[in-house]
Amino acid sequence: MSDMEKRDEHVFRLTRRKALKGLALGIGTMVLPAKDASASVWESFFQKNFRELGKSERRVILERLEKEYSARYKKPVRVKDTGPIEGVLYGYGLDLSRCIGCRRCVYGCVTENNQSRDPQIHWIKVLRLAKERGVDLEHSEQYYNPATVPEEGHFYMPVQCHQCENPPCTKVCPVQATWKEIDGIVVVDYNWCIGCRYCMAACPYGARHFNWKKPGLPAGEMNPETHYLGNRPRPVGVVEKCTFCMQRTREPDGMYPACLEVCPVGARKFGNLLDPTSEIRNVIENKRVFILKEDLNTQPKFYYFYSV
Amino acid sequence: MIHRRLVLACFLVFISLSVFELAEAARREFWLTPPKLESDESYMVPPPPFTEGIFPCSECHKEMTPNPKRRELTEEHTNIQLKNHAEKERWCLDCHDLKNRDKLRLVSGEQIDFTESYRLCGQCHGDKYRDWKTGIHGKRTGQWNGKKQYLLCAHCHNPHNPRFKKLQPKPPPMRPENIR
Ligand code: SF4
Ligand code: SF4
Numbered sequence: 001m002s003d004m005e006k007r008d009e010h011v012f013r014l015t016r017r018k019a020l021k022g023l024a025l026g027i028g029t030m031v032l033p034a035k036d037a038s039a040s041v042w043e044s045f046f047q048k049n050f051r052e053l054g055k056s057e058r059r060v061i062l063e064r065l066e067k068e069y070s071a072r073y074k075k076p077v078r079v080k081d082t083g084p085i086e087g088v089l090y091g092y093g094l095d096l097s098r099c100i101g102c103r104r105c106v107y108g109c110v111t112e113n114n115q116s117r118d119p120q121i122h123w124i125k126v127l128r129l130a131k132e133r134g135v136d137l138e139h140s141e142q143y144y145n146p147a148t149v150p151e152e153g154h155f156y157m158p159v160q161c162h163q164c165e166n167p168p169c170t171k172v173c174p175v176q177a178t179w180k181e182i183d184g185i186v187v188v189d190y191n192w193c194i195g196c197r198y199c200m201a202a203c204p205y206g207a208r209h210f211n212w213k214k215p216g217l218p219a220g221e222m223n224p225e226t227h228y229l230g231n232r233p234r235p236v237g238v239v240e241k242c243t244f245c246m247q248r249t250r251e252p253d254g255m256y257p258a259c260l261e262v263c264p265v266g267a268r269k270f271g272n273l274l275d276p277t278s279e280i281r282n283v284i285e286n287k288r289v290f291i292l293k294e295d296l297n298t299q300p301k302f303y304y305f306y307s308v
Numbered sequence: 309m310i311h312r313r314l315v316l317a318c319f320l321v322f323i324s325l326s327v328f329e330l331a332e333a334a335r336r337e338f339w340l341t342p343p344k345l346e347s348d349e350s351y352m353v354p355p356p357p358f359t360e361g362i363f364p365c366s367e368c369h370k371e372m373t374p375n376p377k378r379r380e381l382t383e384e385h386t387n388i389q390l391k392n393h394a395e396k397e398r399w400c401l402d403c404h405d406l407k408n409r410d411k412l413r414l415v416s417g418e419q420i421d422f423t424e425s426y427r428l429c430g431q432c433h434g435d436k437y438r439d440w441k442t443g444i445h446g447k448r449t450g451q452w453n454g455k456k457q458y459l460l461c462a463h464c465h466n467p468h469n470p471r472f473k474k475l476q477p478k479p480p481p482m483r484p485e486n487i488r
Contacts, residue, residue, distance in 0.1 A: 088453075095444075103478035119487045142481060148474035254453045264475065265464070266447030278452075279443035287444065307444050 050189040077224040084183035091280040093269035101156030108262030113231040116215030123242045124160045161207035161242035162300030169199035187229035195237040356422040365409035391469040
């Protein structure tokens with residue numbers, strides 16, 4: 001036998017062995033869940049990417065999830081898959097001359113969007129900045145805790161997902177579990193996400209968060225009005241982010257996002273960028289506006305502005 | 309021939325310029341006009357933030373003879389102190405109507421309801437009033453593409469002492485090293 005042939009044989013053996021091992025392992029794990037869990041584990045394991053699902057397939061999945069969540073949280077839970085509204089591109093405005101850094105929005109968001117209380121996940125982060133330095137992120141502070149806000153000489157800058165028109169986060173996903181919908185909202189299919197966290201590394205705004213543990217969401221505090229791509233309860237090991245409250249805003253009588261409704265100073269503005277009469281267009285056309293890290297060409301649809 | 313062409317060209321330029329100007333004017337007009345007529349009480353507002361049991365004012369005032377003389381109140385309403393709001397220049401009856409106590413009074417003499425108090429504030433704070441009407445200043449809740457509720461100026465600013473009150477912030481996030 002020549003060296004070459006020997007090597008070939010070696011290589012072949014190795015791969016066959018590997019294949020056999022893999023098969024055994026595969027069969028092993030196939031048997032395991034069947035023993036202890038319901039059929040739903042199977043169904044979700046073999047579920048397709050959300051974008052490839054037909055109408056009836058979606059219905060089945062949503063119903064399965066509704067049943068599962070209702071049992072877990074002991075109340076009727078709704079899981080919607082409401083699609084984008086035609087002619088709508090969402091935009092958000094934040095008035096830096098009004099925000100007082102009270103963090104009402106942070107907790108309003110947690111409640112509305114079923115974030116994990118323990119371990120803690122916050123989709124909104126409020127940065128405190130010094131007035132004399134301006135928007136200088138390197139000197140920002142997010143753990144400030146005075147008795148009252150606003151503090152002398154400071155201003156505050158809440159940061160959340162900017163729903164970039166050119167989102168770096170979706171491009172790096174190796175399995176396309178995250179994408180931008182046509183109304184501009186960047187979403188995650190939690191059932192398809194493999195938890196590699198590439199998107200977290202790619203996002204320049206720190207807007208994505210990972211469930212390192214099973215989310216701690218007390219049944220009593222769970223918001224039962226949910227969207228499949230939005231605020232439904234997340235499993236461990238997936239990435240989540242702000243969706244402009246799509247479970248509220250995508251309805252025909254769309255409610256404002258929860259963070260806007262809870263803000264005591266009215267610093268938050270929201271609306272349709274394609275509608276010239278909307279509040280957000282009014283802000284963009286009449287006030288001093290800037291977007292964060294403009295040089296990265298992410299093209300955020302989250303506009304910071306000064307009303308005075 | 310050249311002459312005619314020149315005239316035609318001038319005419320075209322003139323037309324396009326005026327069309328452009330018209331469009332620009334319309335655009336400005338659009339933002340400057342309120343969504344609806346002011347007088348038809350078009351803004352949905354929650355009830356004004358009265359002190360418990362104080363309204364209607366006429367309950368007490370109907371027994372009294374009105375006294376239009378500017379003075380310091382020593383018997384009633386002593387808790388109301390004008391502060392940070394040009395207290396030297398004005399007093400109660402600049403905004404409250406002498407004859408109908410349940411109404412506010414504009415400079416023009418027009419009586420308005422408390423639910424329309426934005427018109428009163430807007431007399432001096434025109435820029436804020438304009439921003440409020442288009443949804444930039446102040447808080448709106450409800451539907452982003454439908455019915456909205458506007459907060460009155462007085463819901464956030466005490467009219468007698470309008471500076472926004474400081475708030476206690478909600479707790480800061482946990483530091484990552486403390487999240488287990
Ligand atoms: S609730 Fe409003 S004022 Fe408070 S931190 Fe958030 S944006 Fe700023
Ligand atoms: S802010 Fe971050 S998470 Fe949101 S779309 Fe942009 S890159 Fe993606």
